[in-house]
Amino acid sequence: MQKPNAQRERIIELLEHKGGVTEQSVREVAEETGVPQADIWGTGLFYTLVAKPGKRVRLCDGLTCQMFGADKLAEELAAQGKEVERVSCLGQCDLAPASLDEEMELVTYGKVETRITPDDPELPLNLAGPVDMSYSALAKVKTMPAEEVIDELKAAGLQGRGGAGFPAHFKWNSLREQPETQRYVVCNADEAEPGTFKDRELILRQSHKMLEGLAIAAHVVQAKEIYIYLRGEYVNEYRVLESAINEASSQLADYDIKIVKGHGAYICGEETALLESLEGKRGMPRLKPPFPTVSGFRGKPTLIHNVETIACVPAIIHRGGAWFNSLGKTEAGSKLYCISGHINAPGVYELPLGVSLDELVEAAGGYVGNPIAFSPGGASSGFLPISQRELPLDFKNLSEAGSMMGSAGVVVINDTVDMAQAAKWQLEFFERESCGQCAPCRIGTRYIHRQVDKYIQLGDPATLSMAEDVGWEMEEGSICGLGMVAAKPLESARKHFPEAFKVRD
Numbered sequence: 474m475q476k477p478n479a480q481r482e483r484i485i486e487l488l489e490h491k492g493g494v495t496e497q498s499v500r501e502v503a504e505e506t507g508v509p510q511a512d513i514w515g516t517g518l519f520y521t522l523v524a525k526p527g528k529r530v531r532l533c534d535g536l537t538c539q540m541f542g543a544d545k546l547a548e549e550l551a552a553q554g555k556e557v558e559r560v561s562c563l564g565q566c567d568l569a570p571a572s573l574d575e576e577m578e579l580v581t582y583g584k585v586e587t588r589i590t591p592d593d594p595e596l597p598l599n600l601a602g603p604v605d606m607s608y609s610a611l612a613k614v615k616t617m618p619a620e621e622v623i624d625e626l627k628a629a630g631l632q633g634r635g636g637a638g639f640p641a642h643f644k645w646n647s648l649r650e651q652p653e654t655q656r657y658v659v660c661n662a663d664e665a666e667p668g669t670f671k672d673r674e675l676i677l678r679q680s681h682k683m684l685e686g687l688a689i690a691a692h693v694v695q696a697k698e699i700y701i702y703l704r705g706e707y708v709n710e711y712r713v714l715e716s717a718i719n720e721a722s723s724q725l726a727d728y729d730i731k732i733v734k735g736h737g738a739y740i741c742g743e744e745t746a747l748l749e750s751l752e753g754k755r756g757m758p759r760l761k762p763p764f765p766t767v768s769g770f771r772g773k774p775t776l777i778h779n780v781e782t783i784a785c786v787p788a789i790i791h792r793g794g795a796w797f798n799s800l801g802k803t804e805a806g807s808k809l810y811c812i813s814g815h816i817n818a819p820g821v822y823e824l825p826l827g828v829s830l831d832e833l834v835e836a837a838g839g840y841v842g843n844p845i846a847f848s849p850g851g852a853s854s855g856f857l858p859i860s861q862r863e864l865p866l867d868f869k870n871l872s873e874a875g876s877m878m879g880s881a882g883v884v885v886i887n888d889t890v891d892m893a894q895a896a897k898w899q900l901e902f903f904e905r906e907s908c909g910q911c912a913p914c915r916i917g918t919r920y921i922h923r924q925v926d927k928y929i930q931l932g933d934p935a936t937l938s939m940a941e942d943v944g945w946e947m948e949e950g951s952i953c954g955l956g957m958v959a960a961k962p963l964e965s966a967r968k969h970f971p972e973a974f975k976v977r978d
């Protein structure tokens with residue numbers, strides 16, 4: 474007989490395979506894996522793609538999709554007799570409003586096409602450039618001492634592109650210092666922050682850069698197993714990645730690479746929640762320290778990087794850290810900026826790190842209408858007024874402005890949008906996506922969302938009198954970044970757009 478919990482890492486995959494959480498599937502998975510039924514219910518119900526079996530249209534509720542008529546579209550689809558589920562974000566803001574059909578295939582409503590920066594061999598990621606299957610940077614790394622590779626990353630000034638901006642070389646070094654020799658590399662491809670779709674384009678257009686970066690990382694930190702945690706709604710991206718791994722099977726032969734599909738929980742983008750999910754548990758963030766470089770997947774040292782961070786590595790190896798560093802305007806390197814909303818050419822643009830909003834929008838075809846605000850780095854970054862359009866979009870300047878670089882998911886908002894409503898859409902996202910582990914976040918996200926909703930209905934600013942205090946509690950008392958920043962959309966909208974929160978008739 475197998476040990477209790479012996480196969481717990483398989484339970485979510487098995488539930489998905491059996492069509493989601495039902496009495497029968499839970500019973501069967503418990504028998505197959507040795508995990509108690511109650512535990513399987515609790516885990517399965519955490520994940521939206523597992524919890525609700527059945528076919529339906531999934532319609533995106535992200536900020537840009539809302540600005541571009543998601544509510545109206547929901548009514549139209551319902552009138553056609555379709556069952557519609559409103560979901561937090563589908564990572565298709567450039568194609569807003571977006572939905573997935575009953576087979577999880579993307580449906581867009583025809584107005585726009587994704588744009589990317591034109592082919593330029595001077596760009597490390599060069600989304601429009603030719604695909605390089607040589608894996609020559611990996612071959613070069615195999616002739617270099619590991620310390621030299623890490624020195625190049627340091628000289629490059631490569632900061633994590635997943636949101637926190639932590640220097641990459643620190644993490645690689647930390648892993649190498651661990652006495653434990655069983656180590657893992659994990660690629661965070663869970664991308665689910667409204668406004669963000671850069672990792673999607675990287676996977677679709679340049680997946681070998683990411684795979685080569687992962688192999689280089691595994692070589693340097695001496696890991697054999699690589700996990701790619703890919704958001705579950707990225708069905709096409711899964712196919713592309715799978716075939717890229719097959720295409721490069723000889724170059725990647727030294728590594729065991731697994732793609733694990735996410736299951737529809739934004740919080741699993743947080744690195745420790747991701748690890749919990751990989752281990753077959755609810756995706757609830759861990760307390761840090763210990764950090765994953767010390768105790769990560771299965772309690773072993775684990776290097777976790779965002780898709781974009783890791784995809785920069787081959788070019789750094791080829792052309793040197795100093796070259797990469799010099800590409801930036803105010804901070805090191807080039808950066809993939811996602812831009813959507815009221816601009817002419819939504820898409821992903823690789824530009825020097827630290828360009829201003831005006832420079833980014835110039836690449837993206839110009840503003841539409843009279844812009845009043847922008848959200849520079851996903852829902853977590855709140856809103857800035859358009860008067861800050863000259864501010865460098867980098868880690869330091871945005872943080873000093875009370876915002877953040879985050880995932881560089883920039884959304885431009887013009888004067889057709891009510892900023893109280895824009896704040897409400899973002900707050901709704903955080904309420905839905907809180908994992909519920911800590912009280913300030915679980916209760917606070919619900920409270921402030923409800924109060925803004927009341928304000929919009931009643932026009933009475935007194936409904937928001939406690940919002941600031943609750944926001945403070947959330948920032949101070951939450952375990953992870955979600956709860957710490959979830960009040961930011963309201964706080965920043967009230968600060969920069971006080972006229973949107975006055976008494977209304």
Ligand SMILES: Cc1cc2nc3c(=O)[nH]c(=O)nc-3n(C[C@H](O)[C@H](O)[C@H](O)COP(=O)(O)O)c2cc1C
Pocket residue numbers: 632633634635636637638639661662663664665666739740741742743744745777778779780782783953954955
């Ligand atoms: C709520 C939350 C969601 C996150 N989502 C993502 C994500 O989807 N993708 C990602 O790469 N990082 C995400 N992060 C950041 C990760 O925790 C982690 O910092 C990152 O994967 C490390 O890789 P990097 O150093 O290459 O940036 C998220 C963080 C938080 C707090």
Ligand code: SF4
Pocket residue numbers: 740757758906907908909910911912914915951952953954955956957
């Ligand atoms: S802050 Fe929110 S999302 Fe993060 S661990 Fe706590 S309850 Fe979960």
